[in-house]
Structure formats: C-alpha cells, structure tokens
Amino acid sequence: MIKQSIFSHPKNDFPAGLVVFLVALPLCLGIALASGAPLFSGLIAGIVGGIVVGSLSGSNVSVSGPAAGLTVIVLSAIESLGSFQAFLVAVTIAGAIQLLLGVLKAGIVSHYFPSSVIKGMLAAIGLILILKQIPHALGYDADFEGDDAFIQPDGENTFSELLNAIGALQPGAIIISVLALAVLILWDRPKLKEITFFKIVPGGLVAVALGIVLNQIYALVAPQMVLQKDHMVQLPVASDFSEFLGLFTTPDLSVITNPQVYIIALTIAIVASLETLLCIEATDKLDPQKRITSTNKELKAQGVGNILSGLIGGLPMTSVIVRSSANIDAGAKTKLSAIIHGVLLFITVIFIPNILNMIPLASLAAILLVVGYKLAKISLFKSMYSLGWDQFIPFAITVLAILFTDLLRGIGIGMVFSIFYILRNNYRTAFHYNSEDSEKGKRINIRLSEEMTFLNKGSMLVTLRDIPENSEVVIDGTHSKNIDHDVKEVIQNFLETAKHKNIKLTIKNIGQWKNHTAGL
Structure with missing residues (x-):
C-alpha cells in the first residue's frame, strides 16, 4: 500500500476535523469537571492529543484526548497527592512509562484481543452514547459530558438518569435536538452528497449553527424556552492574553521523591495504554x-503527548473511540483531521470562547446520537449472531458488561468468556480422530494437529482414557510442527496403559518415537 501524505485528502479531512472539534469540546470540559481538575486542563489534553499525538501517531483516523475511563483515577489521585500541580508530576512520569513501553514493543498486546470482544466494545460504546445523550437531547444536563460508566458519582446510574430526564424536559432543547437530528440524517442522504455544498459543509456544523440561531430566536419570541448557561458549552474565558497564560499550570517537582506519585503514574500508564490499544x-x-x-508507535506517541500534557497543566490522555468514531463517520482519510481538531481547539479557546459558549449541548447530543447509532446498528448484532454462539456470546457479554460497569471491566469480563470458547474449541480440535471396527476390535487413528500445546492435554487424556481394550491405535505426529512436553507425557503414560489394556499402539514421528510399536 502506498503511504498517503496527510495533505492528500484536505476536502475530507478539514470537515471531519471540524466535526471532531465540535464533539471533543464539551467532552474535554466534562471530563475535566468530573476529574476534579481545572476545566482548562481538559482542553490542554485535547489540544495536545490533537496536534502532538495526532502528528506522531501511526493511525490515520484515531483521535486522542482526555478519557472518561481515567476520571476516577484522576479524582482520587489529586485528593491523595493534595494538589493538581503534584498530580501533573504523575502524568509526566506516566507518559515516560508509556514511551518506554513503546520502545519495548509492548503494543503487541493489542493483537490478543478477540474480534468478538472488540466488536462488542464498539456496539456497547454506541449504546452508551445513545443512552447517555438522550438526557442532554431532552435538556437534562446534570450528568457530565463524556461519562461512560454505569454508576454515576452522584449515586445515579445510566437508566435512572433517563427517568430523571423525563421528569425535567426542556421544550427548547427538544426542538433543537430534533431539528439537529433531522439535519444530520438529511446530510447523510446519498443524493445530497452529490451536491458540492453538502460535500464541503459538514452536517455537524449546520446542526450546531442551527442550535445557536434557535436559542437566539427563543430569546426574542419565547423567553421561557431559552436555554440557560447550564445547558450550554461552558468554556473558561480569559479577559486578556496574560490571563490566558495563567490558565496553564506547571507541575510541582517538590513531590518527585514521593513514592505515591510513582504508584499513580504506573496506574495511569497501564490504564491509559490499555484503553489506547483497545481503541486502536x-x-x-x-x-x-x-x-x-503500529501499536508500538502509538504508545510512543501517547507517551510524548502525556509528558507534554503533564508539563503544561493537562489531563492524561488516551486514544478515544467516541472521537475516533466521529472522525471516521465524518469522512476522515488521514491524521490531518485529528491535527485540525487540535488546532481548532487552540484557536477558538483563545479568540472566540464567547461564541463557543453559545452552543447548546442539545445540538452536540444530536451529533453523538448519530455516531452511537452507527456504532450499534442492528446489522452488527445480526452479523455476530450468524457467526455462531462461540462468537455471539462473548460479543453479547462484552456489550452487557460494559453497559453495566465501565469500559475496562466490561472488556475484562468479555475476555474471560472469549477465552473460555477459545479453550473449548482448542479442546475439540486438537487432533483428527478416526475409528473403525475390525474382527479383533477397534482400529483407531489419531492424527495430531500442527500445534499441540499444553491446552490440548485435557482432550488427549480423555480420548486415550476412553479407548477400549484390544484396540489397535496409531498416534500420528507427522503433520505436527510443535508438540508440547505435557502432550508427550500423556502419550508416554498411555504406553503403560496400552500394555495393561492389551492395546497395540503405534506412534509415528513424535519426539523419541519416530516409528514405535508396542503391545500386541
């Protein structure tokens, strides 16, 4: 495949970067708020994740920024270290650990996540987006943007928040979200995509602009429907450049000898790396x-990003599936879109924060609802079901586990079920077994597979145990490239068993038994 320049598809990447910027803006702020950190720290992580990690990453379409999966860790870490400045030291060290993991090629871990679990993660994220954004679309904004855990910090959960939203409907928000959804659906029509205007201007931008305009119209004709500050994007606004510079924070290096800093740094590095690898x-x-x-290149990019983020006052970051999904859905072709989203975050925060604070969260909810639907389409569930239970059950368990816990716990539970089915299939397909009746008894041929590992020990034990007396048995390892010592030990023990059960045993091309016959 010919390597693409990041400037090879600007017509696709610029609109995609704009859509990702609109999605990322409230998520950066919401995650910072939930983490107990300064709001601006979330924006710093988003900017660094876009510009720095976006430039260094090997991925063409992933987008990095502050992650909801780290909020609990960040919140408790700030409390235990006593200050946000002390926590920034841990973030910087975590980045250095990630950089080291990349150098040591630890990214290979990602190749061992089963496809059923990864697809379950995507479907679960889609469902979570829908469930979490419905309250925002209805005008209930008590929950912070970017949350993906089932249990909320205030004791509520995903479903109780839906009930709370129904009891606190905002007609102004509902109209905005419904019309924004209509715009986004209309923009996806294939015939409209043939028109230049619909190709160049992203539907997400139109949906957001429509929300701003409608809220201004409410102020003129229906003041009771106006969405107030707590239903809008809330960027910190600096009155001048010196005040803007004051929003950046430097780490407190006096805590560098505190062992707790290194424990927190290691925790952040491991969790952030796992989330990144899953997302990639x-x-x-x-x-x-x-x-x-290249997952190793991605770990290095994340490491550099977190080092820089920690040094200038940002939250730790990961590659994030919601932003990445929105990026792909918007038509991104290269990593220029991720860089553009970071540049837009930086420019708009400096020059037009007041305009951004006019964006209703209901407009952004509509964008995320569409992203969620595309991740959790019914066709995905149907296709996984058609693959059989050994694929569908780990997929479904992963979806449910993520919905009712959080991303990493859900993935862990899904992995357990997936490994169970992998082991079960391995147990069943360790060898080819053929049995024929003869005048003297059974004639059994056991042809071992290419790889016979310790995982095949159990099936070999059961099969050899059940061979009847007076049989003729051939165990053929001709086609095996590797036979584990545990399997050879089972065969060695069966040599003794064969003598007592009057079994004629022939062993071909296995270890020391090149063509060994024993028994009758």
Missing part, C-alpha cells in the same frame, strides 16, 4: 480502508 484495535476495524496501525 477498534478504530482499525472501523477504518473503511482497513489500515493497520
């Missing part, structure tokens, strides 16, 4: 061009 694996599956990302 999922993003590669969503990429229409099916490009494969």
